[in-house]
Amino acid sequence: MLYLTLRHYEYICAVAQHGSLSAAAEALHVSQPALSTALARIEDHLGHALFVRRRGAPLSLTPQGRDFAKAAQNLVDQAIQLEAPDNSSPALQSLVVGCFSDLAPFVLAPALRCLRETFPEVTVTARALNFAQLTTGLLQGEIDLAVTYDLGLDAGFDRQVIHQRAPWALLPPSHPLTGHSRLTLTQLANEPLILSQEGLSVQHMLTLFKSIGLTPRIAHRAASLEVLRSLAANGEGLGISYSAPLITQTYDGKRLVNIPISDRCAREPVIVASHGNPKPGSPLARAKDRLSQALSQRPQ
Template structure:
């Protein structure tokens, strides 16, 4: 909480420059009593005298006052600059924050950040790995300028560019009958024990895909990461389902795991670049650059 106003600081600095209350009064078109009250208030708050005041002689700042007046003038100059049209927006445009859904971050976080820092060396970029709920709230509140995420039913509050679309995969041990398939439908796996992500939105989305076609599957395990989901699947603990599709067929515990594409049309999920409201430049340029980069660098497994 501020106890000294900018107006009071302005009065104090004016007295320091003018050398008297009367001269400062004329400079500011403010009464001398108002200036005197401001000085008394500031000195009382600081518990230090700012000026040496003697009747009939000019006012001089104390040693403490000289330091304080210099800092106060700097603060007033900064405040005046912030009031000028466009200053805040120009500063903000040189700092752009990108939010990336945590499930997409292992593939896109580093490549996108490296691309942007090379293409726009004068802009300070910050990338954050976030959950879906946190990411969307941050975009709506203005804490994030751009978000890279699955669509997952985003409403009309968001402007979005669809970059590409992905199908979920079912993960299984390589010796199962499913592993021999090139693709499979949700109806064919609805009775299997499933392994899903333990994130609330993700698991609700996957279950919603089954509910949409009249099935209520059993979830045997909830995995905190895609690698745990793959490991459980490879060990025969169920059948994992995820949109995240890392390359390679070996799990961290050294087993082979197979993946099969789920072919239901309603399961296809867009990966989108989102923002909200009007975006001043260079955010619009950065958005176009990210969209082009992602579209050109789609993983082979998703193409």
């Protein structure tokens, strides 16, 4: 006979989703002491803790708890689907949106607002990550949707293109090239360049130069967009980035000029990605479509 019931699995899912016993108890319509007792019994039966408890901090899943909660949510979803009269997809309860870190300042807040307005009953959370972390998160089911560049994703990922982005050259005002309204990769190839240290980003940029028969001079690889901007503003080289904030000052007060790079081969798709293709009409498919539509309508 099974010790854990479907209700026990619902308890685990609710606590994992809400991060606190009080919020989970309210959502489950049970008392907090009853939920706390049930959770302790579940962990005792399993022989290991599912949650890390720290005074004054939200409950967080242990590594074993993360795997258990994911499996429990799948079980609950299957039960919901079996009981649905038309065998429809289960309701979406939580949604984790990942975003490439350099894109996050431009699109993450609008993405969250769009999803929360469209699905007010869903708990929407966000994570700003690098390319490798986004890919791993999608593969492991820790991220449902990702807003990123179409780099490093194989055919196992489904993507919807939001728009195409051109890269920008970031220069100090005193540089001779600031007189141009647009620049080409050929004009930049002999300049000392500052690129992101993100592996796929560097590889992509080197491939662009190679495609037109050029080898760039890389002076620095910056750990963040703002470090890249600061180095460029201080004369350490010319920065190249697909993200160019509208502000013309760096953190240290130096001025910076942003000039678009016009090579068509350098334009890069920004996408909303998922691991696999969500079932048509499912809550995740609707969330993906709505997010893609909302972000594609934003000015670039």
